[in-house]
Amino acid sequence: MDISDVLTRLRDFTDERDWAQFHTPRNLVLALVGEVGELAEVVQWRTDEEVLEHARTAEGHEALADEIADVFTYLLGIADALDIDLDEAVNAKITKNAEKYPAHLARGSNAKYTELP
Amino acid sequence: MDISDVLTRLRDFTDERDWAQFHTPRNLVLALVGEVGELAEVVQWRTDEEVLEHARTAEGHEALADEIADVFTYLLGIADALDIDLDEAVNAKITKNAEKYPAHLARGSNAKYTELP
Amino acid sequence: MDISDVLTRLRDFTDERDWAQFHTPRNLVLALVGEVGELAEVVQWRTDEEVLEHARTAEGHEALADEIADVFTYLLGIADALDIDLDEAVNAKITKNAEKYPAHLARGSNAKYTELP
Amino acid sequence: MDISDVLTRLRDFTDERDWAQFHTPRNLVLALVGEVGELAEVVQWRTDEEVLEHARTAEGHEALADEIADVFTYLLGIADALDIDLDEAVNAKITKNAEKYPAHLARGSNAKYTELP
Structure with a gap:
């Protein structure tokens, strides 16, 4: 929906x-x-x-x-x-997070929320 | 979306x-x-x-x-x-709430969450 | 108590x-x-x-x-x-906060939690 | 303290x-x-x-x-x-809980919060 x-x-x-x-x-x-x-x-x-x-x-x-x-x-x-607008907010945030936690650096690490650049 | x-x-x-x-x-x-x-x-x-x-x-x-x-x-x-399924969950809950708080009883009352039948 | x-x-x-x-x-x-x-x-x-x-x-x-x-x-x-030890924890935190929010700078300001040094 | x-x-x-x-x-x-x-x-x-x-x-x-x-x-x-008065409140609540969850019924059961009388 x-x-x-x-x-x-x-x-x-x-x-x-x-x-x-x-x-x-x-x-x-x-x-x-x-x-x-x-x-x-x-x-x-x-x-x-x-x-x-x-x-x-x-x-x-x-x-x-x-x-x-x-x-x-x-x-x-x-x-x-x-x-x-919740749609816009979520999409903007996912994009921000993708930049903040690059896949190749963040893979498999629970340090994501504290230590990654 | x-x-x-x-x-x-x-x-x-x-x-x-x-x-x-x-x-x-x-x-x-x-x-x-x-x-x-x-x-x-x-x-x-x-x-x-x-x-x-x-x-x-x-x-x-x-x-x-x-x-x-x-x-x-x-x-x-x-x-x-x-x-x-969040869609299903939300729709089911709105339907339940509509039965729990009939519009003609609940209108304008903040007692909704505690005292209405 | x-x-x-x-x-x-x-x-x-x-x-x-x-x-x-x-x-x-x-x-x-x-x-x-x-x-x-x-x-x-x-x-x-x-x-x-x-x-x-x-x-x-x-x-x-x-x-x-x-x-x-x-x-x-x-x-x-x-x-x-x-x-x-909750006692120790609270006392240590009040002391920290007293340093973080000096009375003469923080007086009457709700900026305390965001902007004070 | x-x-x-x-x-x-x-x-x-x-x-x-x-x-x-x-x-x-x-x-x-x-x-x-x-x-x-x-x-x-x-x-x-x-x-x-x-x-x-x-x-x-x-x-x-x-x-x-x-x-x-x-x-x-x-x-x-x-x-x-x-x-x-936090002291009074806590003591009153522990007393209430002791009545609500009698030790001989509640022992070792995590049903305490939902099903015990």
Whole structure:
């Protein structure tokens, strides 16, 4: 699906409830934090293997999909409130990261986020 | 842009650097938390008005767009690692929320997240 | 109360339940994130005035106190798992910050976190 | 050290810089999120073993101690802004948790956070 279609659905949802008044940038960032917290709760006492196993059950898949969707909708709301085009932002950032972490230098290294030039 | 196109770009970026080995669900959730923290730092000492003003400057727009893009790319990575289709997840969640918060009951109320049936 | 007394109570609580096995550094950081998310949820749709008003009600005071206590206990658990003395850490950090933000330069400026030398 | 002594040091630090004006509940929660993000960044690409090893080096110990101290100082600031006594809050919560998770039922189970009565 196109990101702009998701945005249209979200704006309609918000408008029908007259909730735009609550969707200030800081409110939305705090709401995003709440949803990220719920996502963290799903993985906090599980190993990676247990998380993956959980995600393969119907219940676990739905729980994780719901949390991820919640994070995404608030993130899209933040971008919208700030007049930021998420498409453009992501493409620009991937391009920046490609320059920051040249493939031949960064290959297989978890030092990427701290030590690479 | 279609979300699946973003995902393709991200997978290519990751594969070219052989970074998939680090992209376990829990690593990615922790990385998401790091990026959400950076987004929070941009708004933490500003009022909503100051955030909006900052977002209208070239520098502020880029800083906010970068943080939002970082959160999005890790979120998409988490969904991908868990074999969750972000499109489907978001659409399913908006439908659920529409049932949970009927427009005629929820209109204009910030009680939505706590008290509505 | 002395921080070391809180730590003793927490260790006893954990030992009685044989939960130390789950209290690895990363598990605890993720659990901390979950609790910070719950704290954010209490303030996300409220203004500062509404938060303060909420904190003066019996129900709001207890809800906020509980979330703050949850964040603190996980934070203390993280420090303990890493063999970090929270007392020492806090005192060392306040001293560092006093050097980083000299009172005569930082007075009344919210630029503190970005621009001061 | 007594928590009230830490609080006194923090209040003095804040007053000397006239920063209390910025320390509203929501600003402080957002600042806490920023610091939790920095703590997450230290552990995000490391295994638990690597985190523990990092914490045993001088550099890693200081980095982790600093992040933990930052989280703690903002948490204490939030409690103070809301007129919540952290000591009381923590003791009340440990007592509540002891009732919620009786030792004989909860022993050795990571179901504690989801399924225990």
